[in-house]
Amino acid sequence: MIRLLNQNLISRMTYAGAVMIVLLVISTVSLAQTAKPSAQPQPALSGGQGLTLAARVTPAAPVESQDAAPADKWATVFGAKIHYLEAGSGPVVILLHGLGGSTANWAPTIAPLAQKYRVIVPDQIGFGKSEKPMLNYRVSTLVDFLDGFYKQVGVQKATLVGNSLGGFTAAAFAIAHPEKVDKLVLVDAAGLAITGALDQKVIAGLNASTRQQVRDILSLVFYNTTPFSSDAAVDAFLASRVTAGDGYTVQRFIDSIARGEDMLDGKLGAIKHPTLIIWGREDGLTQLAMGQRFNKEIAGSQLFIIEKCGHVPQLEKAAEFNAGLLKFLAGMK
Template structure:
């Protein structure tokens, strides 16, 4: 059984904290875990790498007062099965679509955190007719920059390192460093306890393998390798809100402004003093923002003809944009190499 550290309590709440009981459905032969509560228009909460639906548990009951809230454990995470499988962003988007199909839910407002934000954008790209709105929280896929910790975990030998952390006392030096970073009030110190909680909650070799395969699908030693910026213009007309902590040490807050600029009409909310998990830092504010956003925006009105027009027109100033994007990724790679 995985060890539960004191700072994991926010990530792994009990059912009576409002997170609801896990339910299970089999899709394509694999058991999928999910939480569901409430009635009304559907809100789907997608967690990040190494997390599970439990990370959303304190938010589910408040949101379920007026909505049907679904929070799955992505394949390879939480209580869902962890097969040797495809853990790419596109595969996760397909899995979300199929789970919604099993549950009989046609359209959703998507709320995605970190890697889950990338899955959210991929879902909107692949299945725009099923999306009402987007809420992207500290989302991946905006730029190459990402925490050196995650770049390191993408390297060969990471599985062995993670398994060594399970040995008695092996995590003491890591905890000491985390404590020092927190004492110094650094951004990494703010996020490190939650990140360590995610890693140390991996219960077995199958969970660790799925974690690493998922991470390597989007990150290598130089940084993020997947971008949403080249296609996010297709979200035109789809209500979008970006939420970020201004002390995010995993995905820098600069990415929030880049994404906001790349998605005209989007709404940007910055949580002052928050790190990579702004919905943990101030859950009441986060719930209020989501409720307000849903209440004040009409669901996206997607049409195949409009989609074709956007594709044919491309992004305004596309050549200059793509050139700038390539330059940023190249410079980031060069900085990482030195």
């Protein structure tokens, strides 16, 4: 699928658009935490095949209690079956993954939130275990399906937390349906156009076909790439992309991004919800300057920068991420 990209397409993309495409390459392995009480949780990749690969690399993250374990559920939205996880009760918090990702992206976040909130984590249409119809996918597609998903799972209003493409979707949904959003959390979000020449590592990552190219793109996504340094981990990563089954979806997003559809530039002033922007300082994809733009253009928003962290802080610095998120949800600054 990635081979369908060519230099003409790359040259027409915004940097932000290309970043979302690279995420399809890196979102294939779930977080796996070791049980070291004094150490920061170690990162891993996430996506449709993530849990299988993570199990081959390190032990799975422990669940705090059986009561907090999320339930596997299904909803039918516009005729398509959507898979989601649900845990806890209380005000609703919906977690949205990025391009090529899945519910596995939020593995370390669900149990802590579920102690006080009803946490809902969908595989967005075209990804993970959800059905993958041959639609002309774009961000507005995800917005419409999220609106339909609200209705099917009985949600009137929710806090939206989105990473990367999920953040793009969350912001677009808040603009389109302001009455259905309580609070907004954007995590290393995409959606703002930054034109300019692409780094050669990013270009190579669009068609990663060697171990070195995989390692190069991982260095842009994570601050700490040690968990992915072995050939076995890299080989499993490449194999997982082959079997992910979301190639058509991703290609349609590539086409949409190349056309500059649904970008958030000039629209963020419409967001009036309490908003937290979480960013890894060392994010090599959606760099901190983009997070600062979100912060500047969304009135009253807070910017929480996580040090020594890349593009997926909910995985790489789970404890710090969860603490900041819970503090914001509780209304604390």
